[in-house]
Amino acid sequence: MTKDYLKFRNSIKEDTNLNLEESYLLEVLFDYYNTSCGYAFPPYEILMHDLKTKRRAKISKLLKSLEKKGYISINKKGKKNIYYILKYLFLNKSNSKVKQKHNAPVDSNGNIPVEGQMHVEEIINTKEHEEVIKITGFNKKQADELLKAADKKVDKIVQAFEYSKSKGKAVFAYVRWCIKNLDIASLIKRETNRVEKHKLKFYNFEQRHYNYDKLEKGLLGWDNNINISECIL
Template sequence: MVKDYLKFRNAIKKDQNLSLEESYMLELIYDYYNIAYGYAYPSYEILMADLKTKRKAKVSKLIKSLVKKGYISVDKVGKKNTYKLLKYLFLNNPVDSDGKPPLDGQVHFSELTDEEKEVIKLGFTEKQAKSLLKGAKDKIDKVVQAFNYAKDKGAGNLYKYTLWGINNINKIKKTFEIAFTSEEKWNPKTKFDNFQPREYDWDSLEKRLLGWEV
């Protein structure tokens, strides 16, 4: 089964019970909806980035409103919130390139790989998962490493930062490697080396390299 975006968007467009922001939130949940699992599980950080807001309260308010109006239900799976669509989950049977339904046992071109499923579990869409794995040459550990790095840095847009990290994480580590740890003492080797090394704000420097600070 595959999602029918056209039917979904036509339905919410005609629904006068939804505000513009509620419609967009519902569309995000539909985008992240995993048919195999029966729910969507984007993190608050991802939803905040998609809504272009820094306020968790705004995301929470929209989710509570959709629950109250009966469009979604929210459950906990581990530490993550999962969102189940109660309305407008339009699905179609997949077809092959010749327009015919796939034969029994035949793998459909849109079927997810195990690696894609693992990346989707991090909170990415199917399209994003495919893009990240392509950049990482199908190495799931590289995607996870870049994702964890992005989370540690508090990235607003986890997808873009993860994609950037996949291509640059080794460069980052090399650039921001500090010669002296906090436990090591500075010890000049010659009389010409009698000054303390300059200290840097590494987080600020990295953001400048990324173009996030001027």
């Protein structure tokens, strides 16, 4: 199944029951609609970013309006919302009988590899996909999207995934958003420097040295003439 963006956009463009912001939010939900799952599940942070607002209340108000007007329904899945599109969900059925074009790289002789033969680029891609799937737990299609967004840099995906986990939002849509919109390496470096600076500040004092013989006598009351401050060397 594939999404028909043209039909969708033409339909909401002609819908006078939607204001501009509602139309745009519905379009964002359509963008994040997963045809395999049958719903969209972008985090609030992504919706806020795409609508260029810092107010969660604004997103909440628009979502409730779309739900009340019958364009979407909202369900809870754990602590997250999942969104079902009830109107203008135009999907095209893929034709499985269409012969796929062979786009495998040719071998060193310029010939298409025989069945079962793999090109070195395909092997590298397979290893990268497996590594991303193993680290994130996402499926192959999602791993492919992340690799495209990260220019096939697995370390960049790992950084985005770990950053997302630290924020309690290790879901595919947010990880992809982080890769596309944030400089994760700089954020991690900044956080590391902040922690190290805090440690240095905490331990930045000179150790005191005592005359332990005097200190013992003073603390045990063996010599009442000893002042504790006199025990510091």
